[in-house]
Amino acid sequence: MVEAMDDGIGRVLTRLDELGLTDNTLVIFTYDHGGQDLVRSDPLFHGFGTLWEGGIRVPLLMRWPGRFENAREIDRPSIAMDVTATILDAAGRNTASLDLDGTSLMPLLADGVEVPAETLFWRFRTQRHAMLAARRGKWKYVNDGDARFLFDLEADVGERSNQFFRQPEIAAELRNALTEWGQSPASESD
Secondary structure, eight states: OHHHHHHHHHHHHHHHHHTTOGGGOOEEEEOSSOOOSSOOOTTSOOOTTSSSHHHHOOOEEEEOTTTOOSOOOOOOOOOHHHHHHHHHHHTTOOGGGSOOSSOOOHHHHHHOOOOOOOOEEEEEEOSSOEEEEEEETTEEEEEETTEEEEEETTTOTTOOSOOTTTOHHHHHHHHHHHHHHHTSGGGGGO
8 A cells, every 4th residue: 555655645746746836736645534454553552443553644745846945854843734724824715714623734744834733622423432642742631431541652652651630730721721622512413
């Protein structure tokens, strides 16, 4: 699959070059969830069908030679709705006037202007229970059925050291933010 994707992406980029469109084309490569079946997500925990990092942390690559400077890695949490806002902004739409869940990353990508990360929320329903998660900065709160977790993703990307009882204020903040989000109209469209 990786070889087929590499070949296909190469053909798209080559065709953009042939048509003279490379400098004026935003190319985005991403995925909507973690790996399934024969995938190892180490050091991330779990995978497809969960809200653990192995299920939601995916690559996001953006290429636009005419707008973005040199290649660089940006360590900023984002979510699929940010991609939508970024595409609209790249197309010239003023996203500030829209009621979007996402935030455009164009100022960061094109101009190096810091774009503050929002609190990110997820909900996933299984046959047994709902799994909920919220992330703000380095902290991630997870409600997995009857279990509650809090992780410092900068120190523990593998989600092995539960800080829920060591950092009760942060856990309460994120739990309350998640509850408030769950009661908002925006959360109904997930």
